């Protein structure tokens with residue numbers, strides 16, 4: 001791993017329950033993300049992935065442990081920006097593409113004059129048109145893939161150190177899933193954007209990520225290079241995710257074999 005840009009140490013989170021002890025959703029979770037790395041956070045539904053994503057993005061406070069950003073730089077960029085599973089819900093219908101992508105710039109008090117070019121640049125980065133016609137469109141006038149690209153452009157406009165992508169493709173049609181995953185890969189390769197790629201789909205994570213962290217019942221069950229995790233799972237939860245992935249994707253075995261070969 002390269003120099004870490006974020007270090008998560010012993011993070012714990014519980015939620016209160018009626019007439020029951022609190023539900024421990026994250027139990028002393030630790031791992032780091034290296035600069036320029038695309039790392040997969042995988043786990044079954046309910047394993048705590050989204051809660052951890054929200055803690056990293058500063059949307060939820062942990063009960064214990066620490067989230068550190070070593071080498072924080074004071075360049076006005078944000079630490080983390082998030083994209084969500086559902087681009088239909090995450091983009092407010094009453095705002096145009098221009099307004100949506102400019103949101104982080106408004107939060108950062110960027111002058112209106114500077115926002116225009118930054119918005120256009122972010123749209124070009126996600127391979128969307130940057131003309132006035134497109135900038136004036138509303139989310140409901142876009143396809144699912146275009147909406148997720150707008151959500152990514154909005155995240156990029158905040159110049160984050162880490163992009164937290166929480167199941168970014170699971171609501172999209174299969175060809176669009178690959179398009180969006182490939183876009184994230186291209187951004188990672190071209191700009192060294194660090195990405196935490198969250199999914200329940202081990203095959204997709206293995207396709208995109210060089211390293212994987214497996215979360216099970218709020219704990220790190222396994223962490224390692226993708227090839228090692230995929231070819232020699234060390235936890236029953238990883239073996240279960242592998243089995244699900246094989247069922248989920250026809251020909252997945254081939255994809256996983258390819259992945260093993262491509263991440264020696």
Ligand SMILES: Nc1ncnc2c1ncn2[C@@H]1O[C@H](COP(=O)(O)OP(=O)(O)OP(=O)(O)O)[C@@H](O)[C@H]1O
Pocket residue numbers: 015016023025043044045046047048049050051052200
């Ligand atoms: N605000 C909350 N209040 C109470 N319980 C919560 C809250 N947020 C999450 N939980 C519970 O925490 C557990 C983990 O949820 P979380 O969304 O983090 O898991 P996940 O791995 O992302 O699952 P999924 O893929 O289904 O979103 C679940 O049992 C969920 O019901």
